[in-house]
Amino acid sequence: MEQAAELRELVNSRDVPADIATRGRIVLWSGEGRRRKDIAELLGVSLPTVDRWKTRYAEHGLAGLEGDRPGGAREQVPARVRARVIALTRMTPPEGTGLSHWSTRELAKYLKRTENVTVSWHYIARVWREENLKPHRTGTFKISKDPAFADKVADVVGLYLAPPGGAVVLSIDEKTQIQALDRTQPVPPVNFAATEKRTHDYVRHGTTNLFAALNVGTGEVIGECKPSRNGKNFLAFLKKAVKPHAGKEIHVVLDNLSTHTTPEVKAWLASNPQVHFHFTPVGSSWINQI
Template identity: 75%
Template sequence: MALRARIVLWAGEGRRRKDIAELAGVSARTVDRTRTRYAEGGVAGLVERKRGGGKEQVPPQTRGRVIALTRMTPPPESGLSHWSTRTLADYLKRREGIKVSFHYVARIWREENLKPHRSGTFKLSKDPAFAEKVADIVGLYLDPPGGAVVLSVDEKTQVQALDRTQPVLPVAFAATEKRTHDYVRHGITNLFAALNIATGEGVGECKPNRNGANFLAFLKKAVEAAEQYFSRLAQPREQVPQDTAGAWTSGPEGSTRARPTIDSAVLAVLAPGEPMALADIYAGVAGVRPGTKNNNIRSSLDRLRRVGRVERAGVFRQGLYRIADPEKAGPAHN
C-alpha cells in the first residue's frame, strides 16, 4: 500500500508515467492501474485486495462422495474391513468412474477429521439391574455421602519386571538414548492402586501375588490413609492455624513462613453460623494464604462439603457457605 501511495503522490506532483515507473521500479501498466484505483475508490482503493485462488479442480459432488464412502463400511465385494486412501481412490475409479488421487482423499480426511482406520469396543451386560447399579456408582463420584470414603480402585496384574543387560546410554550430542535389545527377566509383580475421590490422593502398592488376602490388605491400607486425612481435617477450629498475616517466624533452623493448608485456611475464614459469600471467602483466604487460586478454593469448599465440615446456605443454596452443624457430620469426623 505504501508503494501505491507514493505512485499517487508522484502523479499529483505532475511527474510523467515513465518517470514514476522508474522511481517505483514497476511497469507503466501498474502506474496506470494504481491511478485508476485511486480515482475510483480514493485511499480505500489503494488497500491490498484479496487475491483470487485457483478454481477447484474436483467438483463438490466428488468430495461429498468421498466423505460418504469414508463414513460407511466398505462393500462386501471389496473384501475390505477398513478404507485406506489408496483403496478408496481405487474403488472410486473402478466402480464409479471417479478419478481422484489418494493425496486428495487424504486431504479430505484431514480437513474433515475422518479416521476410518480406528475402531472401538463395547460390552453388553446381561444384568437386568445394570442401569441402577451404574447410577449408584456414578452417584458416589458426583455426590458422595458425608463421612464416606469413596475410592476408585484398579489393578495391573502380571507386570513383567525386566532389566536390560547393560546400562542405558543417556542422550548425547547428535545421539538419542540407547538401550540393549536383550533383557533379563526378574519375574512378575502386581500393582494395586486407589484414588481417593474426596482428597485426590493416590495410594499404590506392589504385591508378588494376586489373591484376595493381598487385595483386602491393600484396601485396608487405602482406607486408613483416607481416615488419617479426615482425622486431621476434623480437628476443632481452635487448633486450625491462624497465621492470617502470613508473617515470617523465626525458628531454630532460621526464618520460615508458616502457611496453613487450603482447607485449614477456608475453615479459619468461615464464621460459625454466619453464611459468607464466595467473593468474601476468596478475599479472606487470600489474606490467610497469599497466592491461593480461586479454583483451588472452590475445590477445597467442595471437598469440605463432602466430608460434612461446610454446608451451603441461602435460598437457592448457591454462592453462600457456612460451617456445618457438627451433629450433621459423618461418623468418620466425630
Template identity: 80%
Template sequence: MDLSSEQLDDLRELASSRHVSADVALRARIVWWSAEGRRRKDIAELAGVVPVTVDRCKARYAARGLAGLEEKRRGGPRDQVPPQTRGRVIALTKMSPPAESGLSHWSTRTLADHLRRREGISVSWHYVARIWREENLKPHRSDTFKISKDPAFADKVADVIGLYLAPPGGAVVLSIDEKTQIQALDRTQPVLPVTFAATEKRTHDYIRHGTTNLFAALNVTTGEVLGECRPNRNAVNFLAFLKKAVKPHAGKDIHVVLDNLSTHTTPEVKAWLSKNPHVHFHFTPVGSSWLNQVEIWFGILTRQSIRRGTFSSVNVLIKQIRDYIDSWNENAKPFTWTATAGEVLAKVRLVQTNMKKLVRNNSK
C-alpha cells in the first residue's frame, strides 16, 4: 500500500491509542505494516490472524480510511452524541484556537480537551477525529492563517510585509523565532499487544529521549539560516542568539521580524537594543506567527528532517538539525512573498465575516 506520511501518522496514533478497542488498534497496525511493505503471511503471523483477515483490513481501509477500521455497530443509531455537539466540533475546528491557549491550530486531543474544560462537553479525541474525517477537515494542514485580536493588527501587518516586499536599501532583514520542545523520538519496531486473560497491555512504538529548543534566524534576502539548539527557551538564550545572528552584519542597519513574546521584550533585551540603535525590532501581530517567514522554514525542516526521523538521543537530534541547516545553506534560496498588506487585510475581513456567519448558524 502506498500511503502518505500523514496517513501513516494517523495509523500509528490509532494503533497506540488507549481510547479504542484492541481490535481497532490491531486493524490499524495491520494496515500500517502493509504500508511498510511487509509480506501478507508475515503480517498475519505477527498479528495472530489468518491471512484473509489481513486482506479484509486493507480493503476496509481502502474503502473508508480510518473509519473503516472502526467497530461495526449493530442496531440503534451509530452516534449517541447530540447533533449540537457535532456542530460545535465543526464550528470550533474552522476557527482559530483562543489566543490564551498558545495554539496555532487544533489537534483532535486539544479540541476535545478544550470542549471538556471550557464548555463542559465530554467527547473523546477519537470522536473528534471521526468528525474531521467525515467532514474532510484538516486544520493541521490548513493554508489559512490565524485570526488575530491585536488592536494594532493592520499597522503591524503593513510594517512586516513592507519589509518583505521593499526592504530598506543596504539593510538586512532577519526573521527570527524559536521552535520549542523538539522531541528526540527513537522509533523502534512495533510492539504487539500482550494479553493475559482479560487484561491487555499496549506500548507505543517509540521511545522519548528528551527535547531541544531551536533558535533560528532566516535572512529574508538570501534565504540562509542560522540556527542554534539550546536546552531552554528563555530571555538569556534569546539575547545570546540575537547577538550571534546580527554579528555577521556589523555596520549595517538590521531589521528583525519576530513575535512579541515576553522573552523578546525583557529589560535586558531593551537595554541591549538601546546600545545598538542599528538593530530594529518589528513585531508580528499577536497570534500571527504565520507572518514570520522563518515559520515557513520550520515547517520544511519538520517535514523533511524531523517528523519521520529516528533519534537515539537529544545529541543525535541536534546533529541532524545542524546537518540539515548546513545542507540548506549550500543552496539557500529566499522565499518569495507576493501578498500585499491590503490583500492580507482583505482576506482577514472575509474570514472574520465567514466565521461570524458560521457561529450564528451553529448556535441556532
C-alpha cells in the first residue's frame, strides 16, 4: 500500500519529468494487475520496456526509475543543502507548522519559505531513500513547558525506583473512545475477567472508555470500562483501585486530565489522607508507566 501511494504521488506530480512518470505508471499499473500488453499499448512503449522498468523498480525502488534519462541530469544541489535536508528531517517540525512529522512537499515548502532554498519534493524523496529516512515512522519528543518539570519528574521516577517503605504505588491512566474495531481486552487479563464482558456491552454501542491501574510493586493490573470519561466515573474507579490496600499509604501517579481534579475528587482526597496524588509534568504523560 505504501509503495502504491508513493508511485501515485510520483506519476501525478508536475515536478516529475514525463519519462519518469511513464516508468512509474508501468510499475503502478503492473501492481494493479493489468496485463503487460495493455500497459504497453496504453503508454506507447514496447513489451521489453515494460519488463525493464518493472525489474528496475523491483531491484532499486523509485531510484531505479531515474536511470538512463536522455539529457536528464539529476537535480544539482549543494552538499550543504543536502545536509540541511537531512538535519531537518531528523527534527520535529517547528510548532508553528502544525505538523507532527515532515512530508517531502511540506519540507520543500518550508525550506523555500524560511531559508529561500529551492529544492523539489522529488529530490527530498531521493535523499530520504538514500539515507533510509522515514519521518512518518519516527517517534518525536516534545519538551514539556511545565515550570515544575524537573521536580515532577524526580517525584514520579522516585516513586517507581524507590517507593516509601510499606507504601503502595498505583499508576492510573485512561484510554478514551475505544472503537468497536479495537481489541476489547487491551491489557493482559490479570484482574480483567469482569472487564471483558463490560467492554463487549459498551462496544456494541460504538465506543467505550477504559480505566486501568497498575500496581507498580506487583505488576498487577485492574481495569474497568465505562461509557463515558468524567470525574464521577474516575472517582468510582479510584475507590475500586485503592480498596484492596486499606490501611496502607497509597501513592497514585496520574496525568493532568481535568477529571482528576474535580471538586468531588478533591473532597474525597481530603477525607482519605492516606491517598496521595502525584501528577506527571504537563505534556509528559509518557512518564506514567501504565
